[in-house]
Every structure is written in structure tokens, then in C-alpha cells.
Amino acid sequence: MDWDKLRIFHAVADAGSLTHAGDTLHLSQSAVSRQIRALEESLDTTLFHRHARGLILTEQGELLFDATTAMNKRLDTAVARIRDSVEEVFGELRVTTTTGFGSLWLAKRLPKLYERFPDLRIDLMLEEQVLDLPMREADVAIRMKEPSQADLIRLRLMSVRMRLYAVQSYLDQNGTPTSLEDLGTHRLICQNTGATQVTAGAQLVRELMTHPIRSTLTVNNYFGVLQAVLNGLGIGVLPDYVTEDHPQLVRVLEDVESTEVPVYLAYPEELRASRRIAVFRDFVTSQISEQRLRQKDMPDM
Numbered sequence: 001m002d003w004d005k006l007r008i009f010h011a012v013a014d015a016g017s018l019t020h021a022g023d024t025l026h027l028s029q030s031a032v033s034r035q036i037r038a039l040e041e042s043l044d045t046t047l048f049h050r051h052a053r054g055l056i057l058t059e060q061g062e063l064l065f066d067a068t069t070a071m072n073k074r075l076d077t078a079v080a081r082i083r084d085s086v087e088e089v090f091g092e093l094r095v096t097t098t099t100g101f102g103s104l105w106l107a108k109r110l111p112k113l114y115e116r117f118p119d120l121r122i123d124l125m126l127e128e129q130v131l132d133l134p135m136r137e138a139d140v141a142i143r144m145k146e147p148s149q150a151d152l153i154r155l156r157l158m159s160v161r162m163r164l165y166a167v168q169s170y171l172d173q174n175g176t177p178t179s180l181e182d183l184g185t186h187r188l189i190c191q192n193t194g195a196t197q198v199t200a201g202a203q204l205v206r207e208l209m210t211h212p213i214r215s216t217l218t219v220n221n222y223f224g225v226l227q228a229v230l231n232g233l234g235i236g237v238l239p240d241y242v243t244e245d246h247p248q249l250v251r252v253l254e255d256v257e258s259t260e261v262p263v264y265l266a267y268p269e270e271l272r273a274s275r276r277i278a279v280f281r282d283f284v285t286s287q288i289s290e291q292r293l294r295q296k297d298m299p300d301m
Helices: 003-015 018-025 029-043 059-083 099-116 168-174 180-185 199-209 222-230 275-297
Strands: 048-051 054-057 091-097 120-126 140-143 152-160 162-167 187-191 215-219 235-239 249-257 261-268
Touching (some): 018 029, 054 059, 099 120, 099 140, 140 275, 152 275, 162 168, 162 199, 162 222, 180 249, 187 222, 199 235, 199 249, 215 222, 222 235
Antiparallel strands (some): 048 054, 162 235, 162 249
């Protein structure tokens, strides 16, 4: 199979246009068209349906595109491993984690990592969807459960619990609840139980909702819940890791919390020797260790 033709086919399928693929490949439209025709003739099949609005893959084209996509991901992995250096850390690192953890804990700590490795390029993907690491949809993941995918190296980082928090100004104005029944006179801020989130968080919210709550505000991520709480809108359900960076948060009903949520870092087995992943892994674990030491040294309130 001609690798150049496959490379051109992949670019056309990805762009959906001969012209756009040609611009990417620095080839003329006619040259791209000739290579696609030659590939179709060699396979004795049609790879694209031609439409006025662009090119659409045929069933056979979809099969070939899946194969070239997998090939490209494996090549990216090989190039990353080859370029990784013991002395230098550079290149792109695709990190996926939840919106809450990424925005409330990880992002604000990344400046320290960039200070040490200024040539590192991090693509931070914040979403609740679990990306396929073996298929290289991301290089490394931090997730609120142990990954179930095969061929992954897993490292348990810490545990998290969802708890109730408010700011003192809100409590001064509305009173501090001393029991779950007292929540009925307050506004509860939380994620909707139907939103994608850790099971423990949803379970805690469902339990709270069994009590008569006067008013609620639901947000689809913990960043929004935190902003609402900080602005004095009510009592919010938040992960406990937010308290170090927001000491103005006051815990409410200290006997109310979710079950323990394990936090894992994972990456593909084939990237075991990646220097970029090693420095990221070591950075995250060191930040967590430092946080634990600070919390241990804090006086009891």
C-alpha cells in the first residue's frame, strides 16, 4: 500500500474537501484528486461520494479512514516516545480531567509546572466524558474513579468527599443550620442529579433533596456551584479540595458528606517511558503531598 496515497486520503477524509486537504498538504487540488483516483483504482472501490457541498465517505471509505486514524495515533505515539529526552521536556501533552477538578484544582497549579518546563505544551481537556487513552484521545487522565480500560498504568492520587459549604456573610444573614431539617430555610446550590458527575456526589444531593428545601440552584459543574456559593447565594455541595484555595468557605453540617471518591491518574502502558508524562505525574503527586502537609499543619478550628 502506498503510504503517500494513504496520507493524502486521510487528509481529504478529515477535511471533507480536496481543496482544503490540498492547502494542508501544500498540493494542488488536481494533484490530490489524481492520488485519490489512483488509490480507488488500486483498491477497486469508491471511497467518496461527491456532492456539491463536499465529499462524504462511502462505507469502504469509512473503513479505510478508521484504519488511517489508528495509524496516525500510533505514529504520534512513536514520535512522542522518540522525541522524549532525559535532559529536556518539550512537546504537547494532552491531559483530560473533569471540569471541576481541572478548573478548581489543576489549572491554578500549572504555572509552577511551566516555570520548570517552559517548552511543554499542555492541551487541557475538561469534560465529564471518559476519553479512550489506549486509542490516544488523550495522553494522561485524572479521573474520579479507577479507569476500567485495559493496558493502562494507574496511580491513586487521593480521595475526595463532597460536603456542604457557605460563606460567613451568607450564614450571618440567614443563620447556620444545625440539622438537615434546617436546610428547609436555605437555598441549596448543587449539580443536578441528572448531570454527569461522580456517583457519590449525585447520591448526596438526592439524599438532601428528600428534605423540604425552600429554594435550589442547580449548575452543571462544580466551578459554577463554587461561584454561586462565594457570591452568597446559598449553601453548596462542593468537593473538599476547594477549601485550601478558598479559605473563606465555611463547612456546614460537618456530619454530612458523601462517600469517599478515589482520584486516579492513568496513562497508556505504551507511554510508560514518556518523559513528559513522568514530569506531569511527579508534579501532580508532589502538589498533593504538599497540600496534605499544609492541611496537617493547620490548627484545628
